[in-house]
Amino acid sequence: MTGTTPDTEAVAPHPVLAHRYGRAEEREGFVRALFDETAPHYDRIDRIFSLGTGPGYRRRALREAGLRPGMQVLDVAVGTGLVARQAVAITGDPALVTGLDPSEGMLAEARKVLPGVTLVQGRAERIPLPDDSVDFLSMGYALRHVADLGAAFAEYRRVLRPGGTVLLLEIGRPESRLARMVERFYMGAVIPALCRIAAPRHRSGELMRYYWETIEACVPAETILGALDAAGFRDAACATELEVFRAYTARA
Template identity: 50%
Template sequence: MQNQSPDANRMAPPLAPHATLPDYYKNETEHRAFLTRIFDETAPDYERIEHVLALGSGRWYRRKALQRAGLAAGMQVLDVGIGTGMVATEALGLIGPSGKLVGVDPSPGMMGQVHLPGVELVQGMAESLPRPDASCDFLSMGYALRHIGDVSAAFAEFHRVLRPGGRLVILEITRPRTALGMSVLKGYMRGVVPVVARLAGRAHGSAELWRYYWDTIEACIPPDAVLTALREAGFQDVRQHLELGIFSEYTASKAQ
């Protein structure tokens, strides 16, 4: 297994996905501790609440997004931030029995909810992936970009672990471009979602997690910054596909 190279470390300065959110943490050490706690606590409820809320990221959408990004039968997939396995479930259906999927996540609680035959689970972070160089054909990350510490370091790692010609897709919720859209989504995420989480969730912290989701969406770096960071990491054919004005699919490939 090889670690990120010194050249990759120098490729780009640290880029946080959003500013510090003092209502939840005050520095990066507290940030990591907060995320570990909140995701471990809410793991048993996560999929059930997501299914109730839908929020456009249901099974049909995830499958279509993976297809648009070029996932196909027989590919070796690395799913970064696998969580409870919702993106991985759709990926397995596309790669079939000849493919293989490895899931990486920092939360043991989340990975404990993954029940997918043949999937290898590895605890780790996007900024320092515990995988060898050029070890996968396709890399996915579903709605986890806002929770990492350094976007530039993560993208350098994504480039390192992909084989030449490999592709990636990053699914994320993006701030609406209009004031009306912002108002509607904020009302939904700050008002409706925590109430549903409180009613549907059994685990302590579920409502807090979904409030945090909105705050990270509102504070997240814009799509142009994500696209620029992908290019600076060495990716080509970098694109953003937007669905319903808020669901971003960032795709890119590694040169042959």
Template identity: 60%
Template sequence: MDTAPPPIAPHATLPRHYADDRQRDRFVQALFDQGAPSYDRINAIFSLGSGARYRRDALRRAGLAPGKRLLDVATGTGLVAREAVDILGGAADVVGLDLSAGMLRQARAALPIALVQARAEALPLADASVDLVSMGYALRHVPDLVRAFAEFRRVLRPGGRVLLLEIDQPSNRVALAALRFYLGGVVPALSRLVGRGQADQRMMRYFWDTIDACVPPATIQAALERAGFTGIGCDVQLGVFRAYGAQRPAEG
């Protein structure tokens, strides 16, 4: 009897944060619910240049233009969605989705887009209903990359594209040590001061730990291929910022 291929998790269990995978969802949801009020402020200070212009340029390179419809998965406070609204000239064709009610509250206060609380691997959208699916710095928080990517493919129209923004470990050991010191030590410590104390420190520590433990780019691209995408590529800037792109075939 044929068996389904094993799932591809973005990283192994992180005992420092949760005991096992059954606790993962509750931990991540609570973490971002608590950190939502400070998230934009922390991101603006410690984004390493990955700001509004980078997100806007990545969306344009992925083909977003007036007349297209975007689904922004794991929209958080709406940082990617805000740039999409600017490109499209309005909010009518942007949908933001997130598992965290706290993040959605922050997004709702800043953006007039449609917002949905749901999981990346169970999208409450019709088949072939959007032209671009984006996900900004959140693929490390889903339990199975292939399931999530298969849902992205399902809701995309034929010929539609997916854009995944991520932070990766640099290949240079000195650069990796510097990034680990900064994102794994400095940012969590300062987040406690500029944010809301220990909760924000824990959120940013988790952010780095998932980067440090994340599967390599080749595994992410293989998961896209398994989910049925073609034309898979990855733009790399500064050796750290990755923009994965792929397309749902025009037929099938």
């Protein structure tokens, strides 16, 4: 069975951004086109954004959430494989890792660096995998791009085996005013400008500007934890580092 979700009111991760797309129904097409066009430059964008610290942080987050050798992993919104690469390193076998993404451009880049990993085009809200088929589900910095948190989390719960783990890496708004000002300047101005310089003829700067807009407009952590609880997960928690980096975990 695939794609079965309960009848609940949709919970969007952020309101419609009218200057990017006119209606909620247009969000998916806008986001997919944006990622398709920036896919060849995405790893460079990540290195600029994370100052080279991304791989180590992702591997540590996966291990701390409980990923171990031999586990079957689904990485939702796999992109160019930034999280999936670390999952392969931990599990020890690329055949144990499956990557899912709606962007064909991103999947094309992932295929270059993830030999042996199964890569599937699809959406978080309708995962083309059977029930109880994975031990660990990860999603790196893409929760803000789904249409409905409830539908996505219901699918995560469905494909995870009993006792399985979900790990959602995200970037959130800091609590302190000074940290918010620094984050706004860095992500809203500095990173988009650097990306426009690094890839001047592509939409890399627009992508990072959109990233910041979705972070600023995203629902609070309490809403995300509540949606996990409503989907049937237990022990939902959020660990925060440097007031910005969030790791949501829960058990099926």
